[in-house]
Amino acid sequence: EIVMTQSPATLSVSPGERATLSCRASQSVSSNLAWYQQKRGQAPRLLIHGASTRATGIPARFSGSGSGTEFTLTISSLQSGDFAVYYCQQYNNWPPTFGGGTKVEIK
């Protein structure tokens, strides 16, 4: 099974600043990588698939990049509703596996 490792575990950012989240796969997953946002008490929401394609309705301030084993989710200018936990997930190999999450909190 492919192990997904996210860093940092917690990211403290001020509103309006940029946030950069990392996700590393234990072996290549090509571009078969998704990002999800989960707010407290809510279900996850798909942000990005194919490593860089925004899901329907996702604002342009969210962008994804990378391929192979190294991926990045960037939030260009954090808004109050963006403080949440973010998970990456690979779907290149079975079973699909998630990273442990990065919590983005208000600085």
Next chain:
Amino acid sequence: QVQLVESGGGVVQPGGSLRLSCAASGFSFSSYGMHWVRQAPGKGLEWVAFIQNDGSNKYYADSVKGRFTISRDNSKNTLYLQMNSLRSEDTAVYYCAKEPGVYYMDVWGKGTTVTVSS
């Protein structure tokens, strides 16, 4: 709009059984594979099981293989998860999620809580 609504969660003793349901609406249910994903209290997401659109193929996480069974009734637009021999480590919020043709999850339900405790 596309909607998934889980039900069937509750408190059950270790070794007990529970059946979760996920009612789908707003899309052609029979055209898409479906996942169950769970989240233990304070923990991350764990994929549990997947079923293809026609029910022909089913896959399970090693942690639930042999104990859980995923199924679907396309005539009722409903996904199921039969959980047997439940353990304390199965305590979690269980989400159903739609698969858009590749193995990620593009729509999620709000989840149903399963607590395994004596």
